[in-house]
Structures are given as structure tokens and as C-alpha cells.
């Protein structure tokens with residue numbers, strides 16, 4: 001491993017983990033922690049419009065969104081472009097205003113295979129000269145990981161490629177189940193550091209600046225790592241994006257979601273949104289993963305924002321027309337807020 005002290009390249013942390021595991025929660029910790037570092041963030045979401053960027057704590061200017069596909073395939077060109085622009089901004093070149101940052105954090109979609117993202121830092125010469133991949137941090141949802149690892153190739157790749165595994169949501173499962181899951185994770189990846197977490201809380205020095213990414217080890221796991229182009233995705237997973245300008249009735253929304261989940265909970269990986277709810281002055285954040293969902297008032301709508309509800313559902317066998325009808329049907333009779 002190269003000497004980290006002598007290496008002046010910008011360290012990059014790739015944050016992965018299956019849908020809803022706790023990546024954005026971790027990102028928010030990193031952005032609010034006292035580490036005295038300036039961090040440029042690149043967020044990639046599955047679906048046309050990002051919800052996550054609205055849920056990341058007050059760091060608007062540093063967030064670069066990539067929403068037109070999955071970071072590991074269709075938008076890898078975008079990733080290279082954004083990294084190039086950031087590099088120019090740091091060096092004071094090009095048309096962008098100068099930006100100073102000490103490290104880069106990339107939050108991938110829950111459906112991304114981290115290998116091609118990591119590959120970017122080795123195969124593109126300019127990128128490799130300026131950035132150093134520090135670590136791949138994978139957040140694992142203790143409640144749902146069993147199912148995700150049984151079903152999908154992406155969740156397995158995310159664990160196999162991790163340098164640090166955060167076994168998160170330990171509050172939701174009994175300790176015996178945690179131990180079994182830990183054994184399963186260890187069997188898949190014995191080299192990664194493994195920490196149990198709640199709300200993705202972890203010390204910054206356990207995930208940042210750890211110099212953990214070791215190319216030789218990754219080549220042992222995946223000998224084609226540096227040359228692979230295509231990889232399989234679960235093609236059946238799709239997303240539906242819903243938007244409504246009329247204020248919504250939250251009870252109606254919860255009723256239709258519940259109705260859907262009775263039959264489709266297993267196939268519905270993730271649903272989340274920022275909502276404009278009738279009679280509520282604040283934005284309402286809605287978070288759902290399989291059968292578990294909750295909503296809470298967040299901050300007031302800003303004077304320059306037009307309140308609107310945006311909601312995304314990600315899963316298999318989604319009935320888009322049904323969702324559109326139901327969502328539109330949640331528009332409430334307006335009361336003054």
C-alpha cells in the first residue's frame with residue numbers, strides 16, 4: 001500500500017449499501033461531525049429525481065447529484081466528468097468557481113455494484129493522478145440484509161467489496177440474529193472491518209482517511225476488476241416517481257401504501273419522499289423500507305420554495321398506473337396552513 005502521508009492525492013470514500021440501509025444517515029453524520037475538513041459530496045440516486053439531496057443536511061452547494069441512472073453503469077461517464085470538474089475547481093482551472101475541499105464522498109444508489117465505481121479511480125489516468133480511493137464503506141441493514149443477500153447480486157457485491165462494514169439498525173433485531181448475520185458477512189468478506197451501529201453512528205476516524213482500499217486484495221476477489229465493462233443488474237427492479245402540487249392527505253397516503261404492502265411488501269425495497277401535507281407548515285419526510293415506514297415533520301418550507309410532494313417507490317412488479325392514481329387521489333381538500 002502506498003505511503004498515505006506522502007500521497008497528496010485527494011482521498012475518496014465510496015459509501016454503499018442496499019436500499020434503505022442508512023447511507024444518507026451516515027452521510028449526514030459525516031457532514032455535521034467536527035473533523036475540520038471540507039468534503040465534496042456526490043450523490044447518485046436510482047430514479048429520475050433525487051429525494052436524498054433534499055434530506056442531506058444544509059450542504060447544498062457541495063452536493064453534486066447524478067440521477068439519470070445507476071452510477072456503476074450508465075452514468076459512470078458523469079462520475080468522471082464531475083470528478084474532473086471538481087479537480088479543475090480545486091486547481092482554479094476551467095469555468096467553475098474555485099472550490100476548496102479536502103476529500104470526496106460518493107454515495108451510490110442502493111442498487112449499485114461498487115466495483116465499477118472503484119474502477120474509475122484506477123483506469124482513468126487523470127482521475128487516478130488526482131484522487132486516491134481511501135475506502136469502500138458498506139452499510140448493512142440488520143433487519144433486511146438476510147433477504148437482500150439471498151435475493152440479489154448487488155447486495156452481495158457490496159459486502160464482498162467493502163473495506164468497512166457497518167452492521168446498522170442493530171436496534172431492530174435480536175442479538176442472536178445479529179451474530180448469525182455477522183458470521184454470514186464475515187464468511188463473505190473476512191478482510192473488512194466490521195462495526196455494529198445504530199443510526200449509522202460511527203467515529204469518523206473509523207471510516208475516513210483509513211487507507212483501506214487495497215487493489216491487490218480486490219483483484220483476488222474479482223480478477224477482472226480493472227477490465228470489466230458490463231455487469232448484471234436485477235432488471236426487474238424499477239422505480240416510480242410521483243409528484244403532486246396539491247397538498248396531500250397523509251392518512252389517505254398511508255392507507256394506500258398499506259394496501260400495497262399487504263401483497264407486495266417483500267418486493268417493495270424502498271419508498272420515500274418529501275411531502276406537502278394539508279394543514280402542516282413543515283415539510284413531511286416519509287421513509288419506507290419493505291413493511292416498515294414512518295413519517296415526520298422536518299423543517300419549514302423556505303420562503304423561496306413552492307411546497308410540493310415528491311415521492312419515489314423502488315421495487316419489483318410496481319404497478320405504475322395504480323400508484324399514479326392513488327397518489328393523485330391523496331390530494332386533500334385544502335385548509336389554510
Ligand SMILES: Nc1nc2c(ncn2[C@@H]2O[C@H](COP(=O)(O)OP(=O)(O)OP(=O)(O)O)[C@@H](O)[C@H]2O)c(=O)[nH]1
Nearest residue numbers: 019020021022023024025110168169198199200287
Ligand atoms: N431503526 C433504525 N432505523 C434507522 C437506523 N439507521 C437509519 N435508519 C432509518 O432507516 C431509513 C433509511 O435510512 P437512509 O439513511 O435514508 O438509508 P439509505 O441507505 O440512504 O437509503 P437509500 O438512499 O434510499 O438507499 C431512515 O428512515 C432512517 O432514519 C437504525 O440504526 N435503526
